[in-house]
Amino acid sequence: MTSGVNVAKEVADLYDDIKFKKTLKVAFFRISDDKKSIIVDTENQVKWNQEDPYSTFVKMLPEDDCRYIVFDVSYVTNDSGDKTQLVFISCLQPRLPTRVLVLLAGPPSPLPSHARWFMPAPKATSRKSWNCRTSGV
Template sequence: MASGVKVCDEVVTCFNNMKVRKACAKGEAMKRKKAIMLVLNNAKDHIILDDQRQILMGDVQQGLIKDPFDHFMAMFSNDHCCYALYDANYETKESKKEELIFIHWSPDGASIKEKLIYASSKEAVTKKFVGVKHEWQVNGFDELADIHSLAAKLGSDIVAIEQRQL
């Protein structure tokens, strides 16, 4: 059942910028997003970017964020739902890859009303995010326990994620 919630154009633009890796000036590359969080606005009628919870590629490349996945996990709340998009870098036995992962975060501590509106609005987001190979419904930190949880979502032949050997 659809909620009628709409996805802001800014969210779609951000997704498209994350999806397509363009040749650009170093300054622009540093502003590219590694991870974003999406939330409902106060009126509960639009899905917007949470500007306070994001990871920039420049912060990772400059060493300001040592472990992007751990930093990403710390951005989730125990009592509020959200959607997230994470640009995972990983290696298989054959090659290096980058893929976007869409996460629907619905923790046990969130209210039933909030869980329902996020569940019914998810389709609006996923329709806009054409090309995302991995979707992950996560209901608590135990499901995001460590990088091995992410590896299991990406496939069985993963040997490293974010340059951490498994």
């Protein structure tokens, strides 16, 4: 637990499914309504077979709320070919009350025991932050 927020068990379970079973391409997590725990955002998930997963992911970013996101990024290297890497993203909306922003900005990852699997966490403050496109994503 960091900054007074617990991580629900289903968050770690879903992370393990993404990492080891490749069940989802993108998973969204959010702060519960009572602001006491990080939970799975069941309404926003992108499956591996989703057409254009990157555009789908960007469209799911909330305009008026914050989310934690795990994105299983696919890329190709010259040395060893196709690769995937989990990227943790903290998406914070600056229009939210300061108390909520401090709560959300506190944990560097909602999965501290799994943090070694993540690439450095990009932070997004609006959909405009994601107006880029990388080939192979």
